Amino acid sequence: MADQETNSIAFVATEVIPESAPPARETGAVKWMRENLFSSVTNSILTLVALVFIYLILSGTVPWIVNGLWTTSSLAECREALAGKTGACFSVLTERWNQLIYGFKYPVEEYWRPNLAFVLMLVAIAPVLFFELPRKLLIVTALYPFVAFWLIWGGTILAPLLALIGFVVAGVFFQVFGRTNFALGFFGAVVIALVIWAVGGMLIPEDASENALLSAVPSRDLGGFMLNLMLGVTCVSLSVPLGIALALGRMSDMPLIKGVCVVFIEFIRGVPLITLLFVASVMLAYFFPPESTVDLFLRVVIMITLFSAAYIAEVIRGGLAALPKGQYEAADSLGLDYPQAMRLIILPQALKISIPGIVNVAVGLFKDTTLVSVISMFDLVGMIRGPILASTEWNGVYWELLGFAALLFFVVCYGISQYSQWLERKLHKGH
Amino acid sequence: MKKSVFFGALTVAGLAAGAAAAGTLDDVKARGKLNCGVTTGLVGFAAPDANGEWMGFDVGVCRAVAAAVLGDPKAVEFVPTTGKTRFTALASGEIDMLARNTTWTFSRDVDLKFTFVGVNYYDGQGFMVPKDLGVSSAKELDGATVCIQTGTTTELNLADFFRSNNISYEPVPIETNAEAQQQYLAGACDVYTTDASGLAATRATFEDPAGHVLLPEIISKEPLGPLVRHGDDNWGDVVRWSLNALITAEELGVTSANIGEMAAGTNNPEVNRLLGTEGTLGEMLGLDAGWAKAAIMAGGNYGELFEGNIGEATPIGLARGLNAQWTNGGLIYSPPFR
Numbered sequence: 001m002a003d004q005e006t007n008s009i010a011f012v013a014t015e016v017i018p019e020s021a022p023p024a025r026e027t028g029a030v031k032w033m034r035e036n037l038f039s040s041v042t043n044s045i046l047t048l049v050a051l052v053f054i055y056l057i058l059s060g061t062v063p064w065i066v067n068g069l070w071t072t073s074s075l076a077e078c079r080e081a082l083a084g085k086t087g088a089c090f091s092v093l094t095e096r097w098n099q100l101i102y103g104f105k106y107p108v109e110e111y112w113r114p115n116l117a118f119v120l121m122l123v124a125i126a127p128v129l130f131f132e133l134p135r136k137l138l139i140v141t142a143l144y145p146f147v148a149f150w151l152i153w154g155g156t157i158l159a160p161l162l163a164l165i166g167f168v169v170a171g172v173f174f175q176v177f178g179r180t181n182f183a184l185g186f187f188g189a190v191v192i193a194l195v196i197w198a199v200g201g202m203l204i205p206e207d208a209s210e211n212a213l214l215s216a217v218p219s220r221d222l223g224g225f226m227l228n229l230m231l232g233v234t235c236v237s238l239s240v241p242l243g244i245a246l247a248l249g250r251m252s253d254m255p256l257i258k259g260v261c262v263v264f265i266e267f268i269r270g271v272p273l274i275t276l277l278f279v280a281s282v283m284l285a286y287f288f289p290p291e292s293t294v295d296l297f298l299r300v301v302i303m304i305t306l307f308s309a310a311y312i313a314e315v316i317r318g319g320l321a322a323l324p325k326g327q328y329e330a331a332d333s334l335g336l337d338y339p340q341a342m343r344l345i346i347l348p349q350a351l352k353i354s355i356p357g358i359v360n361v362a363v364g365l366f367k368d369t370t371l372v373s374v375i376s377m378f379d380l381v382g383m384i385r386g387p388i389l390a391s392t393e394w395n396g397v398y399w400e401l402l403g404f405a406a407l408l409f410f411v412v413c414y415g416i417s418q419y420s421q422w423l424e425r426k427l428h429k430g431h
Numbered sequence: 432m433k434k435s436v437f438f439g440a441l442t443v444a445g446l447a448a449g450a451a452a453a454g455t456l457d458d459v460k461a462r463g464k465l466n467c468g469v470t471t472g473l474v475g476f477a478a479p480d481a482n483g484e485w486m487g488f489d490v491g492v493c494r495a496v497a498a499a500v501l502g503d504p505k506a507v508e509f510v511p512t513t514g515k516t517r518f519t520a521l522a523s524g525e526i527d528m529l530a531r532n533t534t535w536t537f538s539r540d541v542d543l544k545f546t547f548v549g550v551n552y553y554d555g556q557g558f559m560v561p562k563d564l565g566v567s568s569a570k571e572l573d574g575a576t577v578c579i580q581t582g583t584t585t586e587l588n589l590a591d592f593f594r595s596n597n598i599s600y601e602p603v604p605i606e607t608n609a610e611a612q613q614q615y616l617a618g619a620c621d622v623y624t625t626d627a628s629g630l631a632a633t634r635a636t637f638e639d640p641a642g643h644v645l646l647p648e649i650i651s652k653e654p655l656g657p658l659v660r661h662g663d664d665n666w667g668d669v670v671r672w673s674l675n676a677l678i679t680a681e682e683l684g685v686t687s688a689n690i691g692e693m694a695a696g697t698n699n700p701e702v703n704r705l706l707g708t709e710g711t712l713g714e715m716l717g718l719d720a721g722w723a724k725a726a727i728m729a730g731g732n733y734g735e736l737f738e739g740n741i742g743e744a745t746p747i748g749l750a751r752g753l754n755a756q757w758t759n760g761g762l763i764y765s766p767p768f769r
Contacts, residue, residue: 076746079638095481104483220510282519376471376511386511387479389609390472392746396636398609 064088068400074393092397093404096388100404103223103378104387110154113214114226117151120144121233129419152230155216156208162200166193182339219297223378225408230297231379232366232412235304239365240358242305243312244351248342250313251320261313268310274371276303281375300372308365315357319350352427359420363413370409380405455527455659455666456717459500464508467493468526471511474632475741475749476532485509489530491736492551492657492674495726496528499673499718504729518543521660528670530657532628544661548671551656551733553753553762555649556588557627559634562642564621569648573598578611578620580604585625588651608633626653628741628749635746649753669716676723678765679705680732682756687731694724705768712768723768733763 024030037047067087071094072078078089093100102111124144127137146160170189178185209216222230249261268276280299323346331341351358373382384401388394394401459465469477469489477487485493485507494504510526521529522544532554533539535547558569566572569592579586581604593600603620605611612633615623623630627649634640657674659667680686683702685693694706703709707720716722730736734756741749755761 075636099479099481099483104479278515282516286519286523374513374515376513376516378471378511382471386471388472390470390474390478391480392474392478392635393481395474395632396612398613 060086070094075396076393088400089397090400092388092394092400096383096394099224099383099388100380100401101224102226103221103383105221105223105378106217106226107215107221110215110217113151113154117148118229120147120151129423150214152222153217153219154209154212154214156204156212157214158200158204158208162197162204165200166196169193169196219295222297224383225380227372227377227379228366228369228409229412231301231304231369231372232362234301235308235365235369236362238301238305239309239312242309243358244316244347246309246313247316247320250317265310265313268306269314273304273307273368274374276307277371277375279303296377300375300377304365304369308361311361312358315361316350316354318357319352319354320346322353323349355420355424355427359416363416366413366416367409380408455663456500456669459527463501464506465493465497465500465528466508466510466526467496468510468512468517468520468529468531469493470531471513473532474635475628475745475747477509477530486740488552488736488740489532489657491730491740492530492677493528494729495677496657496670496673498725498729499676499722500669502719502721502725504725518545521545521658524660527666528657528659532655533658535654535656535658539658545658546661546664546667547656547658548667549656549674550654550762551674552628552654554626554628554653554655555753556585556624556651556653557630557649558646559615559623559630559643560621560646562644566646569646569650570596570598572600572622574600575622576601576603576620578603578605578614578623580608580611580625581606584651589624592648592650612636628747631741631749632747635748665717669718672716673723673726675765676705676726676768677733677736678756678763679768680723680727681734681763682758682765685727685732686735687728690724690727694721701768 021027025034038044063086065088067082067085068090069078069081069087070090072081072089072091073095075089075092078087078091098108098111102114106114120140121144123137124141127133127135127141143164146164149163150157150160170193173192174185174189176185177188246261246265249257250265252258252261277300280303281296284294284299327345327349328341331345336344370379370381372379373385376382376386378386384405388401389397469485469487472478473487473489475487477485477489479485490509493507493509497507498504510520512520512526512529512531517529517531517533518539520526529545530551532552534554535550539545540547558572560566560572572593577589577600579589579602586602589600589602600622603614605614608625608629611623611625614620616637623633625633627645630645634643634645637643657670659670679701680690683699683705685702685705690706693702694708696708697703700709704712706724707713707722711720713720713722731739737749737751737754738744741747743750751759751761753762755763757764
């Protein structure tokens with residue numbers, strides 16, 4: 001029995017059985033694929049079809065990019081070097097890099113000026129975009145337009161200085177008189193600024209630009225992606241305040257102001273941007289004497305700004321309309337006057353609601369700046385369609401150039417949209 | 432007293448207006464620069480190179496005029512114009528002359544009020560086919576599919592040509608030259624038709640240009656030339672005779688290489704008149720005696736401009752054809768310098 005007892009159980013495991021791995025189909029990549037890619041017959045088919053497509057696309061593009069040439073000096077050389085293999089001719093980007101970025105007429109030795117202006121732009125724009133930064137940086141932002149103008153166009157420093165003085169004096173005047181009497185302060189400031197500019201304009205000597213520290217560069221010589229950026233940044237930053245003013249004007253109780261704003265917004269929205277650009281470039285030339293035309297860049301900036309301001313005004317009006325009536329009444333009951341109520345209560349909330357719409361308009365506007373190529377300004381697309389594709393070396397290179405343009409625009413526009421999402425999350429107060 | 436002051440003021444105003452309207456020639460001289468309208472980019476005719484210098488056949492005409500008027504072929508402000516903006520730019524005075532492969536037509540000359548001062552390139556609509564097709568004449572194209580840019584005169588010319596030859600075709604409408612290249616190379620059409628110079632430039636960009644031939648038929652007239660505004664005949668003369676000087680120089684064998692010794696005086700009186708060693712032709716135009724010499728030295732005579740920019744030695748490889756001198760059976764012909 002004792003024997004039997006000791007051997008009553010034929011086998012006893014003396015140690016714990018080691019954990020075996022889970023079945024292959026229930027773990028890791030296989031499980032993930034079973035659940036996500038092949039969970040049903042339809043999904044399996046779709047997965048296989050998608051794989052075929054991905055393979056087709058990659059098998060076309062990867063060798064094209066990997067075999068790409070970066071150092072030849074013409075398309076014919078590219079083809080010779082590739083000898084029938086698939087491969088891109090990225091040499092056009094390296095050889096014409098400066099033309100793609102700065103246009104073909106901006107003086108090469110002055111490239112540091114737009115570069116510096118670009119870096120300063122990042123500094124100037126930072127306090128506007130990120131609220132944690134010290135508010136004193138806003139001084140840089142306020143000075144930036146004048147510095148950038150001087151850097152990019154060069155010429156006498158007196159011109160941007162005069163513009164700055166006009167704004168500063170007008171601002172001080174408004175601060176002093178605008179508190180008691182808004183109309184007096186506002187119109188007085190406008191008149192004072194105009195007087196300063198007119199008088200100062202006469203005081204600046206004719207030949208001031210000739211021996212200036214930075215040589216003058218006419219607007220016609222601007223081009224490339226620089227022109228797109230300049231148009232985009234200038235027009236967006238001008239059209240947001242203008243759009244706010246138009247939106248408030250349209251909501252106003254005063255019939256004249258309301259009427260003017262409604263007519264303006266409806267007219268501009270009813271006209272294609274390209275028509276406005278043609279008016280700016282072609283029609284206005286008939287109205288001015290040949291020697292005294294307003295600068296083409298300025299004309300285009302005005303037209304694009306008016307166009308996007310009308311759209312932004314409607315976006316902001318949507319934000320204003322979305323606010324409960326109680327907010328307006330609350331502002332009134334606190335005894336705030338109209339500017340205070342708008343500045344402290346209404347606009348901060350309305351603008352927060354309007355952010356996605358404003359960003360939408362801004363992104364669209366930035367891409368619309370390429371339309372200036374049809375009025376013979378050489379922005380990025382204009383450079384590609386005109387001079388580069390018309391040169392004997394590079395005629396016939398399409399994918400590389402237009403792909404590059406698409407990439408540049410995508411980077412900027414995606415950046416803008418990511419910022420706006422970050423801003424929305426940040427401003428979200430949970431109510 | 433008051434009256435005389437009034438009339439005095441009126442006279443001064445009249446003189447000032449007269450001076451202001453004195454003409455484009457004086458404006459250009461006062462400005463020190465010629466504003467010349469060119470295309471935003473057309474292979475061989477006008478395009479800036481990697482250094483931003485404008486090069487091309489039309490550009491050569493601008494430089495010649497600038498050299499004749501101002502003595503400096505670099506004193507040109509090139510104003511790029513599109514097909515849509517070119518005429519308003521000229522009419523509004525933004526540019527002094529337009530050298531932008533513009534076809535001389537009745538309505539442009541008469542209705543739009545421009546003066547075409549001559550022809551610097553005789554173009555015409557042609558056909559390009561792949562060599563494998565084995566076609567040697569456009570009349571053999573019965574039933575062919577043809578890539579054609581919509582909304583152009585080439586579309587109408589094509590219909591006329593096929594109808595008058597009693598053969599049929601299948602049009603493949605396309606929008607731009609770039610699209611046409613892709614469609615044609617992909618085999619979407621057997622034939623591509625547009626201006627012959629454009630066909631040659633397009634073919635030059637193909638991987639295998641020798642695999643495609645231009646058919647001999649030219650089915651339309653497209654005389655391209657520089658133009659100025661109506662109403663300033665003196666300026667029109669300057670541009671016209673600057674172009675004629677280039678043409679005459681080729682006819683008389685004056686090139687940018689031998690112009691130095693020719694200008695010292697030759698036995699040919701017309702060469703002497705052209706180069707200003709005899710006669711007062713420059714003075715009659717309101718220019719100095721060496722105007723034509725400067726124009727020719729700017730980029731060479733007509734033949735040199737042609738060979739350097741679009742001729743057979745360049746990738747574009749256009750033959751002289753109609754654009755040969757009249758002495759060689761072409762149409763390029765200048766009135767005499769006398």
